[in-house]
Amino acid sequence: MSRLMASKKTVGAVLLLISLQTCLTGCWGKREINEMSFISGIGIERTESGQVELSVQIPLPMQTGGGQPGEANPGKNLVQSAIGINMADALSKLQLKLSNQLFLAHNRVLILGERIVKQGFREEVDFFTSHPGTRLRTYVFATKGDPKLVLGLTAPNERSSAEILREMAVQHREVRGVTLKHIIIASSQGLGGIQIPRIEVTKAQPDKEGQTQGISVNGAVVVRGYKQSGDLSAQQVYPVPWIRNIEDSRMITVPIRKTGGWISFYLLKVHTVMQPRFQGQERIIEFRIKAQTNVIQNGTVLNLMNTDVLERVEEELNKSIEQQVKQTMKAVLRNCKTDLFDFHDLLRRKQPAEWRKLQNQWQEVLPTITIQVSADCTIRRSGMSNAPIGIPKEGVKGK
Amino acid sequence: MPKKGTISSVQMAAMLYFAIMATAILGPPALMYTFAQQDMWISPIWASFIGAFTLLLVFRLSREYPGQTYVQICITVCGPVLGRVIAGVYVLFYLHVNSIILREFVELVVSKFLYNTPEMVIVAGMMLLCAFAVRGGIEVLGRISQIVLPVILSLLFLLLFFVIPEMNLTFMLPVFEDGLLPSLKGAIPPATWFSEFFLLTFLLPFVRDGKAGKWSAISLGAVMLSMVIVNIFVISLFGPVSGSFGYPVMTFIEYISISNFLEHLEAFVMMIWVVGAFVKISVFFYGVVLGTAQTFKLKDYRPIVLPLAGLHIVFNYWSIKNASMLVYYLQKLDPFYLVTFQTLLPLVMLIVVKARKNWRKQG
Amino acid sequence: MSGTELSVELAHNVTALQERLGESFDIVFHPFPIGGRTSAVLIYIKGLTDLNAVQLHVLKPLLLFEDSGPESVRARLSKIPVAEAEALARMEDCTEQVLTGNPVLLVDGCGEAWSFGLAKGEKRGIEEPVAESVIRGSREGFTESLEVNSSLLRRKIKNPRLHMHQLQLGEQTRTPVVLVYMQGKADELLIREAQTRLQRIQLDSVLESSYIEELIADHRYSPFPQLLSTERADVTASYLLEGRVAIMTEGTPFVLIAPITLVSLLQAPDDYYQGYMLGTFIRIIRYLFFALSIFLPAVYVALLSFHQEMIPTILLLKIATLREEIPFPVIVEALMMELMFEALREAGLRLPKQIGSAVSIVGALVIGQAAVQAGLVSAPMVIIVALTGVASFMIPRYPLSISTRLIRIPLIVLAGTIGLLGVIYGLLAVLIHLCGLQSFGTPYLAPLSPASGKQLQDTVLRAPWWVRNRKSR
Structure with a gap:
């Protein structure tokens, strides 16, 4: 009987709760999506006076046409910007310009302007980590010039320029897909660094008044402690995935000196092992790169079915990879003076005694590090054709 | 409901698991990182010794006084007056601890999901649910935890699966860089949680299938393993910044992106987690209610459920003023506070009991 | 006397x-x-x-x-x-x-x-039950005549241990009611409990077994059915063989079965008559849709009014476009559609079959098409409500699908108030209630909790006969 009483009261209380809730419906942070503006891309730039200019891209809901409801009307985006003391201030000022409530959670792209990258953007990143609605998986790009221009770009094949950037970032995970998380981790101890892909607005067809503009990624900005420490050209950025053991930068075209011509390879798998050898003044980090490749284009007269020839070609490939990696490392260590590949972590793990000695002067040690690279590539498949096509038999070398 | 409900030892293990893990996945990973850095995943293993010790104490005490909770043991051992005072202190202690757990729950919900909802609605709703469950008796609590545990665990592990590609295990190296000390220090915050295994004292009298020992050990192992796994995920995702997020687990769930389509799953995870928090608060609440009833020798605890639920709501506002204080409390005070009450004092009690027994034998 | x-x-x-x-x-x-x-x-x-x-x-x-x-x-x-x-x-x-x-x-x-004994009432022939049709399996349904019904059971279970105790209920109607059980299979305590509960009943009239159902149920305040009512002789026989008791009432083809669990309400005879793989698959689908029928609209409302970040951007923009001209908040829209749907369902049920289809056409056209075009409701909401409707039709036992309706609407309100937290609060309240619920002493959620490994074989899965029955190996 008492149980019946209990459940009676339970039901009564539930009903009371529900009816109370009904009375209160309508407030408490409920947001109707019609009254919201979803931000798809954010650009920040430092003004001359040291304030922050925040620009946002807001995709407009597709207009319901006369006929079919919801028929797409692509490429309609609103770009708005506001200047404030800091991010939060700029955001609240931006909100004043808009009737709808700004909503950050759908933002995926953060574009940093040229000036702010040079002067540092730590506070701005702090906004992103403190705000509950933002996300760490925000892809970060640096731009030459004003980020507003990038946001305002109309894209012929995508909804918005932010969407293009996001897709670029997703497809090339490490070179371009640098997220806020990566930046925070890399900058956390003041030792490491990270490269942020640099984008440019390009005119695909220059004569047509910027009608079909495009975005292209061109090199990277190297950042140390939320501040630009140097630049990498597109060529210098290319080997970065190899060093980081990321599956990207798959194509490599190698000149063959003996016979002339080029052979292009597709890198199936690249694996790099780094080994520090620090001893007194000798500071060496050894890179051992192992790669498996397929030939995809053979622009020489060599017959790649011949194992001797293949070995020679492999050597050329090794040399080419070594050279490219060395160039990148030179740019990173000498020009940018940035520990882009976490050598400090490496040293800490492998030679803790040396690390303790050098810990406090790491920044000075960095440029003095010698990089030794040895590549070991194997060609798994030499293309679909047995011999170079279109060359008479006599012309083919190494039958 | 029969006055003396029975739960299976599996249900008991599930309740204990929730009672500890529900909040152990919020703050502790970050706290452990601040002490142990990359060795943070080892810390729960050390801390689990506290849990094992606490469990042992509970079993020893219940062997001396079978079928009695700690509150009853207090009264039996220390006499009706002093015993009641001690028991009352324990009831207040659990009331206080539970109100702080409630605070943790509200703090997460309000700071992450429902910024504009009055806290009172969230708190009152939760306490009302817990009150219903506790009124239903230990059996209802046991059944809920048993039914919910597999669902929650499988969903969470499914989510973890999607984080695996983002993991960078080198963040875990070098192991024992500065020796054992950091990881031992890191064991201090989780020790708080492991000492909560003392709640077993309120459940043990209802377990009748004789497998309580085995299953509480399994529960302990599961908690330890879960903490280790969570810590491995946190450290290998965030590396050196693991300590800078209030709720690292929520942050890495935020980072999940399932084929670039399903993102921002934290609200979904919150939904799952609220169930865990509910069981945790309910189990603590059950301890408070049962303890109160036993202190005052009430025949039926049901009439005091709702008033005590109200008291929780009040305490939850009194005890903690703001989020920073909550963190301070959890980091600095909680370990000593909880371990003292749940491990050290029961140890003293056991020594007293044993000494008396010997004295009586000799005398 | x-x-x-x-x-x-x-x-x-x-x-x-x-x-x-x-x-x-x-x-x-x-x-x-x-x-x-x-x-x-x-x-x-x-x-x-x-x-x-x-x-x-x-x-x-x-x-x-x-x-x-x-x-x-x-x-x-x-x-x-x-x-x-x-x-x-x-x-x-x-x-x-x-x-x-x-x-x-x-x-x-x-x-x-x-x-x-020369009574001869007009009796309906044995027909296939309308509410519980199967693809494969017996087509015999109970009729209003107690004798026919008991004969159907006897024909299925030729066993002397099948006992049928008759008693009369209803001061006015003097309706014969029969308690059926398998001696030896059914728990003695259960039989005695059922007998005492039946004898305790004081009613003026018994026109349908539901009169009895309400009076012998364990919990009076519960939206969930605590006894299973079926028109099928094979279902009744299978439950009897599992050791449950059945209560047959003169004048209604619906036989009550006790004790039941939530799981048994979600099982259809087809699960057993078709292959075990198909049976398991259909069962899992059914559980899934049972869950959906409870919280799908609530989750939709919660996502759209509180957790917009969880909806994929493109989908969200699409929904935003479709909702552009809708004057109501999501929750109002959802409640409106739910009520409309319930009205349509009820109307379709009451009307003669020929007109019933007309109602569904009008409903589909007016509500589905015109309302969307007029901008009163958005298309996604129509889809959600329709999907929920389909999901609730998948529940093999009608009383349980009524329970889901009763839970659904409060959940929508909760979702519109505090979002997903409200949904989970509501679901937890239901879970607490279910965990405390018993049917003739059997926990309602058995064998999920308290768990029993052996019974779980026939809960989530439909284990093949050769696993369930050791003898036939």
């Missing part, structure tokens, strides 16, 4: 009975002389009595009988070739026999009456 004894005088008895039975056109008092000497009256009800048999086996031999005093009449009567002939001494028995349709014979000079 004492009553008025019959008197020796025929005239006295006849008036007394006429008084009791009242002036009804269908109650016939047919006087005739036995063997031309002793006067007698045959009382029967037109339509309830097999007149042919009465004429052949009762009237004819008695009219032709050579009478030689009351003793010889009595002796002759005991030789009448009717299986269920019975001597009655009390008035009450006579009226009861007459009302059940058995003709009662009063003979002058005897202090007794005789009833003959």
